[in-house]
Amino acid sequence: MEASATTVTGGRSVLERSPIGRLPDRVLKWGLSALAALILILIVYFFIRLIGQSGHVFSTYGLNFVFGNNWDVQANIYHGGALLFGTIVTSVIALILGVPVAVAGAIYINELCPRRLRNPLTILVDLLAAVPSVVYGLWGVFVLAPRLLPAEKWFASTFSFIPWIGGGIPQLYNYFIAGLILAIMILPIVSAISREVIATVPSEHKEAALALGATRWEMIRMAVLPYSRPGITGGAMLGMGRAVGETIAVVLVIGSAPKIGTHLFAQGYTLAAVIANEFGEATGIHTSALFAAGLVLFVLTLIVNMIARWFITRGSHGTRGTGATGMTIASGPANEK
Amino acid sequence: MSATALPQISTRRRLTDKVMRGSLLAGTLIALIPLILIIYYLIHKGLSAWAMSGFFTTDPTGSFFGSPGGIRSAILGSLEIVALATLISIPIGIGVALYLTEFGKDSWFANTVRYFVDVMTGVPSIMFGLFIYIVLVIGRFGGSGFAAWKGAVAISLLMLPIVIRSAEVVLLLVPSSLREAALALGAPRWRVVFKVVLPTSASGLVTGSLLAIARGMGETAPLLFTVSTAFALTFSLNQQMNTMPFLIYTDITSPRAAIQTIAWGTALTLVAIVLILNLLARFVASRSRMA
Numbered sequence: 041m042e043a044s045a046t047t048v049t050g051g052r053s054v055l056e057r058s059p060i061g062r063l064p065d066r067v068l069k070w071g072l073s074a075l076a077a078l079i080l081i082l083i084v085y086f087f088i089r090l091i092g093q094s095g096h097v098f099s100t101y102g103l104n105f106v107f108g109n110n111w112d113v114q115a116n117i118y119h120g121g122a123l124l125f126g127t128i129v130t131s132v133i134a135l136i137l138g139v140p141v142a143v144a145g146a147i148y149i150n151e152l153c154p155r156r157l158r159n160p161l162t163i164l165v166d167l168l169a170a171v172p173s174v175v176y177g178l179w180g181v182f183v184l185a186p187r188l189l190p191a192e193k194w195f196a197s198t199f200s201f202i203p204w205i206g207g208g209i210p211q212l213y214n215y216f217i218a219g220l221i222l223a224i225m226i227l228p229i230v231s232a233i234s235r236e237v238i239a240t241v242p243s244e245h246k247e248a249a250l251a252l253g254a255t256r257w258e259m260i261r262m263a264v265l266p267y268s269r270p271g272i273t274g275g276a277m278l279g280m281g282r283a284v285g286e287t288i289a290v291v292l293v294i295g296s297a298p299k300i301g302t303h304l305f306a307q308g309y310t311l312a313a314v315i316a317n318e319f320g321e322a323t324g325i326h327t328s329a330l331f332a333a334g335l336v337l338f339v340l341t342l343i344v345n346m347i348a349r350w351f352i353t354r355g356s357h358g359t360r361g362t363g364a365t366g367m368t369i370a371s372g373p374a375n376e377k
Numbered sequence: 378m379s380a381t382a383l384p385q386i387s388t389r390r391r392l393t394d395k396v397m398r399g400s401l402l403a404g405t406l407i408a409l410i411p412l413i414l415i416i417y418y419l420i421h422k423g424l425s426a427w428a429m430s431g432f433f434t435t436d437p438t439g440s441f442f443g444s445p446g447g448i449r450s451a452i453l454g455s456l457e458i459v460a461l462a463t464l465i466s467i468p469i470g471i472g473v474a475l476y477l478t479e480f481g482k483d484s485w486f487a488n489t490v491r492y493f494v495d496v497m498t499g500v501p502s503i504m505f506g507l508f509i510y511i512v513l514v515i516g517r518f519g520g521s522g523f524a525a526w527k528g529a530v531a532i533s534l535l536m537l538p539i540v541i542r543s544a545e546v547v548l549l550l551v552p553s554s555l556r557e558a559a560l561a562l563g564a565p566r567w568r569v570v571f572k573v574v575l576p577t578s579a580s581g582l583v584t585g586s587l588l589a590i591a592r593g594m595g596e597t598a599p600l601l602f603t604v605s606t607a608f609a610l611t612f613s614l615n616q617q618m619n620t621m622p623f624l625i626y627t628d629i630t631s632p633r634a635a636i637q638t639i640a641w642g643t644a645l646t647l648v649a650i651v652l653i654l655n656l657l658a659r660f661v662a663s664r665s666r667m668a
Contacts, residue, residue, distance in 0.1 A: 057565065061565065062565075064565065064567045065565050065566045065567050067567075068566065068567045068570065069480050069566070071472070072472050072473070072475055072476035072479075072480060073476055073480065073481070073486075075469055075472040075473050075476060076473045076476045076477070076481065076486070076487070076490045077490075078469070079473060079490055079493050079494060079497070079537070079541075080489065080490060080493050082534070083493050083496060083497065085512075086504075086508045086511075086512075089508070089511050089512065090507070090508075090511065093511055140404065141404045141407050141408050142408065143404075144400065144401045144403070144404025144405060144408075145401075145404050145405040145408040147401050148401040148402055148404065148405040149405065152398060152401060152402070153405075161405065161409075163659075164409055164412060165408055165409070165412075167412055167652070167655075168408075168411065168412050170591060170595075170648075170651050170652060170655045171412075171415060171595075171648060171651075172594070172595025172596070172597070172622060172647060172648070172651060173595070173596075173597065173598075174595070174597045174622045174625045174626050174644070174647075175415070175419070175595070175625070175644045175647065175648055176415075177625075177626070177629065178625055178629055178640055178641070178644050179414075179415050179418060179419075181629055182418075182422075182629075182637065182641075183414070183418055224411040227408055227411075231408065253383070253386070255386060255390055255391065255393075255394035256394055256398060257393060257394040257397040257398060258390070258394070260397075261397075278499075281499050284501070285499075285500070285501020285502070285503065285504070286501070287501065287502065287503040287597075287598040288597040288598050288622075288626060292626075292629060312501060312503050312598075315503060315507070316503060316598060316601055319601065319602065331507065331511070334503075334504060334507045337501065337503075337504070338500065338501075338504055341499050341500065341501055342496065342499065344499075345495075345496070345498075345499035349495065
């Protein structure tokens with residue numbers, strides 16, 4: 041290499057950019073890094089502010105705020121155990137009702153249904169994710185709750201021997217209705233994740249099962265389900281994360297009674313619902329209590345989502361977690377390609 | 378060679394197969410029932426509201442007696458707030474995604490950012506409302522308590538992880554051979570980003586953005602703490618503003634049948650807009666799918 045031919049004044053190679061020419065690249069790189077750092081700062085800042093706003097409540101009530109059962113606005117006592125109870129009960133109802141249906145649908149669409157029906161069915165199930173939560177609330181208040189009340193009454197009196205399930209007098213708005221609405225709302229996400237996971241089952245496994253004489257169902261039970269179980273569990277947990285944090289649909293049909301319900305069809309309350317409902321008229325320590333409820337909710341969703349992610353990465357069999365599943369997690373199933 | 382007859386599958390196994398296949402089909406059909414019911418009631422009850430005179434051209438009166446008015450201010454308010462939220466979240470979101478795919482790649486910082494974006498995805502929408510309330514509303518930042526632009530910020534926070542995740546997936550699909558070709562021709566990185574990476578992935582970025590917009594349009598919870606509501610039409614982003622989700626939310630609790638009808642009509646409008654955005658996203662995605 042003849043140095044004289046490839047250098048310009050200043051001892052810089054002609055292949056090298058001038059300092060000014062390099063500037064836009066640096067600006068771009070550091071600008072984008074700053075944007076990315078902004079995300080981290082925002083979340084950490086939020087967490088600190090939230091703790092700051094609710095610290096007062098925790099120093100007053102301690103763990104009683106989370107587990108104690110006495111939420112009395114008149115007496116200015118805020119023990120939110122009933123809220124945590126309602127949040128968990130409604131989400132568990134949603135899982136019990138929603139997950140089997142979602143998984144059955146996913147298996148049917150992937151393994152049994154005629155090829156021509158596959159796309160339309162997928163789109164229809166995904167459409168549920170596009171309905172805004174306030175519309176679910178509207179439908180729940182005017183259609184679902186009043187129409188199901190007679191059935192709930194029959195159920196509660198027929199199965200009155202089962203503890204907590206039957207025996208009580210069903211209210212118009214109750215844990216069950218809230219859980220049912222949540223079940224419908226988490227259907228698309230659980231179904232989408234399950235479909236994705238089931239699609240990754242190697243066809244060799246399925247063909248091997250069939251070649252050994254298994255029927256279709258036996259193939260599903262012995263090849264498809266064991267392989268996709270962790271992923272499906274993760275999808276269900278992700279659905280639970282959604283259910284825990286859902287606010288508007290739940291606040292309309294939960295009944296807004298801050299006590300631990302004595303039966304399935306009793307009125308209750310959830311963490312998110314109490315924040316949305318009591319926020320308008322709250323002052324002083326009541327406001328802090330609502331912020332603290334927010335903090336409990338935040339931590340609860342973090343835990344549920346962390347478990348979900350653990351299951352999904354374990355179930356994705358070595359593929360990177362940022363693939364299509366990551367996209368579905370982020371943007372909901374309508375985004376699936 | 379003579380064919381050896383395989384033993385028949387036992388009746389019990391065949392029956393189990395039939396029953397289980399049947400119940401899988403039943404599960405699928407059950408999953409479709411809520412959708413059909415919701416759409417039926419929306420159309421059934423919403424269309425009668427649409428037929429009311431001035432439904433789309435007048436504002437809600439807010440008075441209990443007399444005409445309940447239309448929903449013009451709610452539609453325009455929703456569009457204004459979501460437009461502002463889009464202006465905030467799309468550039469930032471695509472910027473972060475560009476950082477992740479073009480610069481950060483697998484560095485610890487990029488992975489931390491990815492993790493936090495995942496965390497943001499799981500955060501309930503009401504929390505974004507609380508956050509903006511604590512940071513911007515309590516201190517009456519900008520001279521007013523509740524304000525439309527604060528709602529837009531809350532909605533943009535909610536849209537951000539959706540935009541980032543979908544953009545990252547799409548940007549990763551751009552073949553690295555294209556980037557390398559441009560770099561080998563002497564193009565600086567910023568030109569590669571703006572002339573090669575972004576144009577190649579444009580349709581995918583549009584799809585993700587449309588889905589994020591559709592999601593932001595239907596959210597109610599963040600608006601509770603940031604925008605509150607109003608009846609009159611306003612274009613001032615520093616005031617309280619009416620929105621479709623909030624109007625539905627308040628109208629549900631009204632004992633008056635006419636106002637409940639308005640709620641159904643608003644819901645039909647909202648769902649129609651969200652569905653159109655979703656279909657548009659699907660259309661854009663199917664038009665140019667990268668191999």
